[in-house]
Amino acid sequence: MTSQHLPGLAGARLWAAARFPYLASGIFATQVTAAPGAESVAVDEQWRLRADPDLAGQWTAAEFGSVLVHHVCHLLRAHAERARALGIRPEDAPQWTRAADAEINDDLVPAGLDLPGGPVLPHHLGADPGGLAEQYFRPGYAAAAGGDGDCGSGADGQPRPGESPAGDDQPDGDGGLPGWQADLLRRQVAAEILRHGREAGTVPAGLARWAQQTLAPVVNWRTLLAAELRRAVADRAGAADYSYRRPSRRAAAVGDVVLPALRRPVPDVAVVCDTSGSMTSELLAMTLAEVEGLLRSLGVIRQLRVLACDAAAGPAQRVSSARQIELVGGGGTDMGAGIAAAAGLRPRPAITVVLTDGFTPWPAQPPKGMRVVIALLGDRSPDAPAWARAVRVPTAA
Ligand SMILES: [Zn+2]
Known part of the structure; x- marks a missing residue:
């Protein structure tokens, strides 16, 4: 000095x-x-x-x-x-x-x-x-x-x-x-x-x-949503990730040791989009595109089915891109109807992602055998039900 x-x-x-x-x-x-x-x-x-x-x-x-x-x-x-x-x-x-x-x-x-x-x-x-x-x-x-x-x-x-x-x-x-x-x-x-x-x-x-x-650092909702989807997909696919039923092709290289074969069942995923009057369509479209991208990176995009839902759920649309989806709706809101409609799909989705502003009634109980991940869109959304995994997506995202 x-x-x-x-x-x-x-x-x-x-x-x-x-x-x-x-x-x-x-x-x-x-x-x-x-x-x-x-x-x-x-x-x-x-x-x-x-x-x-x-x-x-x-x-x-x-x-x-x-x-x-x-x-x-x-x-x-x-x-x-x-x-x-x-x-x-x-x-x-x-x-x-x-x-x-x-x-x-x-x-x-x-x-x-x-x-x-x-x-x-x-x-x-x-x-x-x-x-x-x-x-x-x-x-x-x-x-x-x-x-x-x-x-x-x-x-x-x-x-x-x-x-x-x-x-x-x-x-x-x-x-x-x-x-x-x-x-x-x-x-x-x-x-x-x-x-x-x-x-x-x-x-x-x-x-x-x-x-x-x-x-108060804003936690990146994309990171959270990616983590929730990854967790949901891994839960469905995870238990069977490694299977000893068939030897892997690498087995020959290591002599008598039988290596596990990677077996990854891809779960079906449904997305319920809140299309009631209170929703901002831009935020919905952006979040849906994000969900699509995340699912694509997880290898489950081909199984994606999307349901538009206001007071009742519309028919499921099988889509390969978020741009193909028609989101018609308006009026009242009941995401419970959307979740029930997703649970009624055949084959039954293992995971349902709900995109909503949260101004909706929810079922008191989670659907059986189906994980629900809720993206709450907008800055003033009420909380999601405790039985679901939820991610908040702010307006200025
Ligand atoms: Zn300087």
């Missing part, structure tokens, strides 16, 4: 904390040191910021304060971790940093961020505002004017010489924040952003969105 004086740091921090009070915890948790000759301001993932005093000395308090805020946002938004998740290569790191810069700046420049030089904005990358770095990132996109230059490994996830490796929770002697403390700090700042938004109402929308997702 260098003890060299960093001109203007105190004034920069005060400006930043006054202009962006909901980021103050992040601003003051950042460990700032002077890095003479570095010609940059850069952060690492342990919340250490190294600034060239000659560079910082040319800035006003607003400019230096804005640089601090900008770098804090790289760390809050976990840009390094996200760069690794995206598999950013060293040669793409500058473009990733520009994408990450645009994600930060498009929200904060209108809120008073005053960066020295031209800040990177989404339109410099040919993109609309309000997006994420992953959407802005264009490998090989010709560099446009402006840019904050290298923001450090805390922005692009590429370790710099002399830094501790990425994800290493052992700070290398400078007292940086270990990963678990950085996570706590992120959550603390997120809570302060939401509180400030409620009380003063002046938080940039993108930052508020980040805070909400940090504190």
Whole structure:
């Protein structure tokens, strides 16, 4: 650590904390040191910021304060971790940093961020505002004017010489924040952003969105639905997965040992679609397409039968694609009628998936010998019956 004086740091921090009070915890948790000759301001993932005093000395308090805020946002938004998740290569790191810069700046420049030089904005990358770095990132996109230059490994996830490796929770002697403390700090700042938004109402929308997702991450309904369908299919197929009835073709290769043959009975699946008046047809079509895709990946699409159901169930339609399905209906709702109609199909489906907004009566008991997976569509759906497996599909999915 260098003890060299960093001109203007105190004034920069005060400006930043006054202009962006909901980021103050992040601003003051950042460990700032002077890095003479570095010609940059850069952060690492342990919340250490190294600034060239000659560079910082040319800035006003607003400019230096804005640089601090900008770098804090790289760390809050976990840009390094996200760069690794995206598999950013060293040669793409500058473009990733520009994408990450645009994600930060498009929200904060209108809120008073005053960066020295031209800040990177989404339109410099040919993109609309309000997006994420992953959407802005264009490998090989010709560099446009402006840019904050290298923001450090805390922005692009590429370790710099002399830094501790990425994800290493052992700070290398400078007292940086270990990963678990950085996570706590992120959550603390997120809570302060939401509180400030409620009380003063002046938080940039993108930052508020980040805070909400940090504190209450939306579980991906596709992942949940896939897991439920996989579980249902495995339950029906599982017990007979490996059978010793016939030796497998590999048996010859291992002498006397008889290997089990893979035997996978494919269960029949029916889908009941709520087509009553309260349903949003777009959300229904999207979810049905998702169910179709999941079942296809599980190898059961050829057995798919779809029933449109409002107060009564329509005839089953055998389909090989969600696009072929006619969803006619309207009026009242009774998904119990749809489930009963599915149970009456021959051959009887082993699994029935119900797509509904949930504003329906349900049978008190589960159908015998048939699993029911319910996708609750929309944001205000009542709960599904306890005997069924349910997944919520929000409107903005
Ligand atoms: Zn940056």
